[in-house]
Amino acid sequence: MSLKETFSQISPSEFFYRNRDLAGFSNPTRSLYTAVREFVENALDACDQRGILPDVHLIIKAVDPEKPDPKPYILTVKDNGPGMDSKQIPLAFGTVLYGSKFGLKQARGMFGLGATMAILYGQITTNKPVVVSSSVDGKDSHEYSMMLDIQKNKPVIMKHTTKETGKKGLNVSITLEGDYSKAGAKIRDYVYQTSLITPYATITFDDPKGEKFHYKRIVDTMPSPPTIIKPHPHGVDVETIRRMIVDTHYEIPTLDNAMIEKVRKELGLAKKNLNFEGIMQRAEKKWASLSRPVRVIIALMSFLQMDFDKVMKIRIDDVDLANKHLTYWDFGESKSVMVDMPKSSQYYKQLANTVAGESLVTFLTKRFQRIGPSTANKFAEFASLKPEKRIGSFTNDELVQLSDSLQKYEDFLSPDPTCLAPLGEEPLRKGIQQFFKPDFFDVIQRSASAYSGFPFVVEMGIAYGGEIPSGKINVFRFANRIPLLYDEGSDVVLQVVNETDWGRYKIKNDSPLVIVSHICSTRIPYKTVGKENVADRPEIEKELKLALQFLLRKLSAYMSKRGLAEAEKKRSNLYQKYLPLIAQFATELAGKSKEPDYKKMIKDLGTNVEAKE
Amino acid sequence: MSKPKNNAEKVATAKRDSLMELLKMEGAKIYNDLEKGQFPQFYVPSRSVSNIVYDKKLRQYILGKAAGLRSSRNMAQLRSFTQLIWLAFFANRLIQEKKSSTLRDIYYSSQAFAIDFEDQPESDNIIVDLEAVLARPREDLHIFPEERSSVFGDLTIEYTVPGYEGRRTNLSDHPDGYLIGPSLSTAELVDTSAELVIAIEKGGLFTRFVEEKVDKKFKAIIIDTAGQAPRSTRNLLKRLNTQMKLPVVILTDGDVYGEHIAMVIKSGSANAAHLRELTVPDAKWVGVWASDIEKYKLPTIPMTESDIKRIYDLQKDPRYQEGIWKKELEIFLKIKRKAELEAFSKYGLTNITDKYLPEKLELAKSM
Secondary structure, eight states: OOOOOOOOOOOHHHHHHHTTTTTTOSSHHHHHHHHHHHHHHHHHHHHHHHTOOOEEEEEEEESSTTSOSSEEEEEEEEOOSOOOOGGGHHHHHHSTTTTOOOOBSOOSSOTTHHHHHHHHHHHHHHOOOEEEEEESSSSEEEEEEEEEETTTTEEEEEEEEEEEOSOOEEEEEEEEEEOHHHHHHHHHHHHHHHHHHOTTSEEEEEOTTSOEEEEOOOOSOOOOOOOOBOOOGGGOOHHHHHHHHHHHSOOOOOOOHHHHHHHHHHHTOSSOOOOHHHHHHHHHHHGGGOOHHHHHHHHHHHHHTOOHHHHTTEEEEEEETTTTEEEEEETTTTEEEEEEOOTTSTTHHHHHHHHHOSBHHHHHHHHSTTOOHHHHHHHHHHTTOOTTSBGGGOOHHHHHHHHHHHHHOOOSOOOOGGGOOOOOHHHHHHHHHHHHOOSEEEEEEOOOEEETTEEEEEEEEEEESTTOOSSSOEEEEEETTEEOOSOGGGOHHHHHHHTOOGGGGTOOTTSSEEEEEEEEESSOOBSSTTOOSBOOOHHHHHHHHHHHHHHHHHHHHHHHHHHHHHHHHHHHHHHHHHHHHHHHHHHHHTTOSSOOOOHHHHHTHHHHOBOOO | OOOOHHHHHHHHHHHHHHHHHHHHHHHHHHHHHHHTTOOOEEEEEOOSGGGEEEETTTTEEEEOSOEEEEETTBHHHHHHHHHHHHHHHHHHHHHHHTOOEEHHHHHHHGGGGTOOOSSHHHHHHHHHHHHHHHTOOGGGGTEEOSOOOEEESSEEEEOOSTTTTTOEEETTSSTTOEEOOHHHHHSEEEEEOOOEEEEESOHHHHHHHHHTTHHHHTTEEEEEOOSSOOHHHHHHHHHHHHTSOOOEEEEOOBSHHHHHHHHHHHHOOGGGTTOOSOOOTTOEEEEOOHHHHHHTTOOOEEOOHHHHHHHHHHHTSGGGSSHHHHHHHHHHHHHOEEBOGGGGGGGOTTHIIIIIHHHHHHHHHTO
16 A cells, blocks of 8 residues: 655745744733734834834733633734835735844844734734734825735735824734733733833833833933844854855846846947857957956856847756756747856856855855954864865865864954944943832943854843832843743843852842843843743853842942941930930939030040940 | 847938948949040949859858949940949939839839830849949849738837838737838838747748747747748848847748758849848758658659759759758659648648647757
8 A cells, every 4th residue: 555645835824823832822821922022022123223212002902801811802012113115014014934034133033023923823813914004204104904825925915005194103903812811910021121121212001901001211322233243153053054155155147138238238238239259259358347247147158159139038047067067948949958068168167156156265254253364264274174165165074074163263253242232331220220219229231252152241230229129139131132031940140140149248138139130142042942041151151140249249338338327327326315314314313413514425426436246 | 139229220321321322423423424525334243154153151152253344335235324324313213212113113114214124124134233233232222022922920120111210010910921021121120029030931831820820839930931032031031130130940842942942041042142131141941851751751742854953953053062951952853752831731730830840940959
């Protein structure tokens, strides 16, 4: 009996539908929380990128408030960001993976992915469309009502209207199955903590029970936006190198009308037609001034021996350097044709280089951060690879060798931290002061460090006394300006806090104390896919420890100073109470009528009295 | 054996005057310090265990030479310093106004002067401090404990308390006996026909003794110590012994605590090591001894763990190293049983006064 298997492609939408647990949409409670996060973070990221002070409004409303949880909710997030071009909206919100290509810089999330998952989840649970309205100019607003075609990974636009508006920004609204009675506490915590770490934003939350949470902007300056940078050699693996190589390949230009126009223009043949030989002669004369794509087309034509008219009727299918031939599809004849590419031809190298991509040295200097030609050459020697070898011609073994050597080579400069966007000491300071109204607080931003080729910066704040309740030390954990609310038990920050020897700083571990920890990195080493706890990398642990120790020393100094002042005051009070009594009793005992002059003694207390027991 | 009245008054007045002079001196010292801008201070004799020693010559516990400085310069001592001077001030008023107060009174009186004692033990402790500083018992400062024991017998006293000055009473006039309170403690002892003082540990037996006319039969003044004898009672015993020249015998329960009640009357307690005039070194403990339990075939009860522990503790005390004190302790430890004074009732209610007491008093003469 033979077994017939069918393999069918699935669309990205379908893939995520099948794997929605991974993205945080496992149940109505978690899903509502995740959806809130995705939309709020998108809104904040959009404003950050354009340097706009964010004003984010989150509204959750039950479709039918009488129904018991879980039930459908309408989740709306409005921002004052740059908005999105009307044409891009269907693709951005109606397909999975659109715009999720990421450069190496710190951001809260990868744009699009999570939000699309939320939209997808809403559609699956309530069969209601997502409503997106956007205005890029603050005049016209485009509103789309649409659903996702999961099979085809395509948006289905149900309604598109345009109307006038007075405000720029994006407004996304979905209907989804949620459980606010269970998720509410987490969502409120999330909004509260997000406001703490984003003191330059105004965040408003209207909850389904009619409560309003309003966190007004505390600072008016935004942290400088991060720059997109290339990866550090220590931070890449073989798979990443493979993907980078694909990126570095020069594409064989498509032989379409536009391309041919470009070739003709550069050869000065815009209005003039020449035969094949004529074109080749003209190309040879003008070679130095030709752009790379045009040179590639000329090289192809030299092997094809075709003029413009003929070239426009074919499609290049393969450039096979190993067997030195070229395959194309002839539309006119409807057949595949193969021609030789003699290595002796002056155009062979042009084509070979195009296919094989950059040399190792160019690859290293152009694709990685902080590598110059001399470092690249030294590295090539270290890795026993030829510096001029084209990266596209590397065998599998050579790629592994390259990858291993990149990890092992120790003379690379440390990662460039300009891609990081820590909050900064001043906004953090103001946020902590405003939020906790403490008696004492201080913050520190450690200088940038790196683990496995990824730069990171630790920011930490501490607040003591004031309106903070005693009992348990409260630790607020943030990573890339996102609050981490779940799985705190195994987190590196908690680990560092728990290992602290409080006695050394004369601080009781039930003090009214708040610790705010913010780790910024191009890649936060999360322990789990849920992205709620940070793994204990030794480099990160060390920075956290140093930051905490610095702040605790400050707190300790404050406490002893306060202790002294309190003792001083207590002492003064004590003498003001007791000395007059002593004088009164002694006067009667001694049989005098006038009390002794003891007032001067109270004045001189500071110098006269021993504080010790 | 009468004393001239004016002599007794003279003694009392002299004692009072010297105490007031002492208080005035302490007050003046503090006054002058303050006037000079200096922090006043006291030296308070240390009452810690290491400073309590047994004086063989005086035959009582006394304080050694160690003294602690109580200075108003020291913040931690400021409060107790103020409490101490307040107490001196308050005692001075009591003496001047001839009023008496109790330990509990002191605790409450302090509140009128914004002197905050946390509890009565704290004020009691300050009273003992002042006793040590002045080397005078609190009774001299007109401060008396609540605990009161009784006295009965042919003893004429003359009151010195305000309103009763010069009035005389005979302590055999009331069959329940007279409370040994402030007025009795400060009264002058005028006359007695008694030849003996019998101190007895229990009120029940005291009443029996009065009923059985022990005072007449044995020419005795009977005193109920009501357990461990209060200071006023010990002071009265001392005065009866020294001023009226009466021997003192002590009857207690037949257990280790009874033995120690007798010892405290004889040679004082560690708690009052800072005071003299409270001991009757010639007092005799006549029973109930451990050896009497067997001899008189008394019903007994077994000793408890703490009884036995108390025996081991007392065996370390220098006063229990000889004579009946040592011997009886050893017998108690051997038999591990004890008998109460009431145990004699097994042989009739008057057995103790008819038989046991005469035998013991006879024996006491040879002790």
